[in-house]
Amino acid sequence: MKRTLINLLVAFAAALPGAAFAHEFKVGEIAIDHPWSRAMLPGAKVGGGYLTITNGGDGDRLVSATAERAGTVQIHEMKMDGGIMVMREMKGGIAVPAHGTLELKPGGYHIMFMNVTQSFKEGEEIKATLVFEKAGPVDVEFAVGPAGGGAMSHDAHAKGHGDHASGHDMAAMSGDPQQDIPARMKAIFETADKPLAVQPVVVEGDWAIAGWTQDGRGGRALLKEKEGGWSIHLCSGDGLKQAEALKTMGLSDDEAEAIVTKLAEAEEHIDPQTLALFASFEGTMMVEADDAGAHDQHKAHGDHKP
Template sequence: MKNHLKNIAFLAAFLLGTGLAGAHGFKVGDLEIGHPYSRAMLPGAKVGGGYLKIVNPGKTDDRLVSVSSDRAASVQIHEMSMDGTVMKMRELPQGIPVPAGDTVELKPGGYHLMFMNVSQPFKEGEMVKAVLNFEKAGPVEVEFAVGPAGGDTHAGHGHKEHKK
């Protein structure tokens, strides 16, 4: 009976783990891109944010060098930081390094994507397609799940702090 319960527990954990990873994850080369998401935009808004996690379990450093989407005239890679009480946001034209054996998280308050001159504001419940271009791994098509305008759709999902 104990072995039977162990097998059921193992199978449930396996299915849950693979279901969540496969439900909204993408892969290119060694890189794993997890849970791209955005927030709904107000009608008439022209700028939207994009967030995701990049895991590099490989032995080679890589770099997110550019992003494109047919929903925006351009997609910029940004970093937000605090200098005392002053919030600073800057574009990162050289992209974001993705060190071997590390995880980089794009999230509110840190690294993030800015969809510029959006043709139609993102609506809650839709998926926004984009292409992430990595220096070594190459391009990968992803979809950003659009959540509510007022909050992080992935809060509380145990994501690690973003690392530089």
């Protein structure tokens, strides 16, 4: 079943090597291992935080969190509900089992940094405080890794998606990115009641940026050409207009500068209302190499407020 692109919230789909974040924090019988986050595109307002909680004592509960550069920090859960991936705030917190482990990871429980005042940069450590119902508060630092790269870690998304192949095959490749990219995006996200408009499309080497609008929402997608055709790498807003941000995504200096110039020229012919929709997408939604995972990953962007 296809999911509309407006149903994206910000999800961070790629896991980073745990060894890069080998740090631990403790409070009472609670140990917090390897808190990490992803670098954010400049201007992004939302980010995700992940960690592992090991409890050596009685059952406890993670009830809240704060962070130095986030106006609001929430505890969220992402899960499948009736074949749809939904995200919700866990207002009562989440249980930490006695003598057990709780993992906060992409595609499951996670920390959501909101109203971020300064985008997270690779190599930084973001100071935060986690509050447990019994153990109390503990100060931690989220190590910020690269924004792009890595494989999708939503294990649930990697299973049970055999029906997705047909949708991809429908977007037969012509060799012309101006046709192939809109066709690929429509095959993934368009529904009968919510048509997807894709324009403009600019290409530099094996990278492309496409603006999209759907049901009064919008954004920009960064795509990469691979052996099987064009694959959506991530979705964002005005951050994709900045060469420095694109370099963090894997584009070379020349590629980033060239595609930003092409995008600016192409968007000169786009009406202001559509440009405002492109800019309304806050944060960054990592899709990464396998579009098959995108089908069920894209839910809850209807809650995103321009």
